[in-house]
Amino acid sequence: MNLDFLESFRVFADTLNFTHAAKLRHLSQPALHKQIRALQSELGAELYLRVGRNLELTGAGLRLARLAIETTARIEECRSDLRNETHSPRFSLAAGRGAYLYLLGRGIQRFVKGSAQLELLTRDCPGTLSALQRGQAQLGVTVLRELPEGFSGEVIREVVPHLVVAQSHVLANR
Numbered sequence: 772m773n774l775d776f777l778e779s780f781r782v783f784a785d786t787l788n789f790t791h792a793a794k795l796r797h798l799s800q801p802a803l804h805k806q807i808r809a810l811q812s813e814l815g816a817e818l819y820l821r822v823g824r825n826l827e828l829t830g831a832g833l834r835l836a837r838l839a840i841e842t843t844a845r846i847e848e849c850r851s852d853l854r855n856e857t858h859s860p861r862f863s864l865a866a867g868r869g870a871y872l873y874l875l876g877r878g879i880q881r882f883v884k885g886s887a888q889l890e891l892l893t894r895d896c897p898g899t900l901s902a903l904q905r906g907q908a909q910l911g912v913t914v915l916r917e918l919p920e921g922f923s924g925e926v927i928r929e930v931v932p933h934l935v936v937a938q939s940h941v942l943a944n945r
Contacts, residue, residue, distance in 0.1 A: 772813065774842070776806040780818065781839035783807060784905060787819070787826045810835070828905070837906030865892040865899040865908035874928060875912060 783792040783803065793803040811818050818832035828836060844861065866875060871891065883889055892908055894901075900919060902908040918924055936942050 772810070773806075774846075776810050777835075777839050777842060779803055779806045780810055780835060781843060783819075784828055784832065784836035784839065785907070787828070833904050837904075840906040861888040861890065862910065863890040863892055863902070863908040864910050864912070865894045865902040866912035867895060867899070867914075868893055870912045 779792070779796050779798070782795050783789065786792045786795070789800050789804055793800040796803060798806075807818065814831065814835070816831035817829050818835060819826050819828050864875075864879075871879070871893070879889065879891070892899075892902055894908075894911075894913075896913045896915065899908070899911040899913040900922070903911045903922065912927070915924075934942070
């Protein structure tokens with residue numbers, strides 16, 4: 772498998788847009804499209820589908836996107852090792868703004884005091900699940916009624932919803 776093509780697919784999987792991915796890779800759009808078609812042909816699997824005007828990764832595309840992210844990280848680790856640079860592990864966390872502000876702040880502070888690097892991805896619930904599926908994040912924190920198939924997790928906090936209104940509001944007396 773051509774590593775350059777794999778990197779092109781990683782960028783495409785991140786953007787799901789041939790034009791943006793081609794610009795990021797400093798390629799023409801037809802050249803990028805040709806690389807991804809070559810990967811599909813080599814693997815014998817469709818990597819993405821057109822759904823209306825949008826593009827979505829297939830199951831095979833999601834698996835290849837995870838492989839591409841992991842491969843990029845491993846190559847960077849190897850480069851650091853060969854240059855005798857200290858390499859600290861890198862982790863990505865996907866969560867919403869509220870989780871960062873009210874739930875995870877202290878834990879993140881303690882974590883970054885260690886030797887690991889932490890990348891924070893701000894995502895809504897579908898974005899967090901997508902980041903986990905694609906391998907963009909190793910850990911996600913989001914609000915779920917039930918755990919989707921293919922994920923494992925645990926409850927870190929149960930929150931009782933509250934409706935807050937001004938005392939002058941018509942609902943304040945109910």
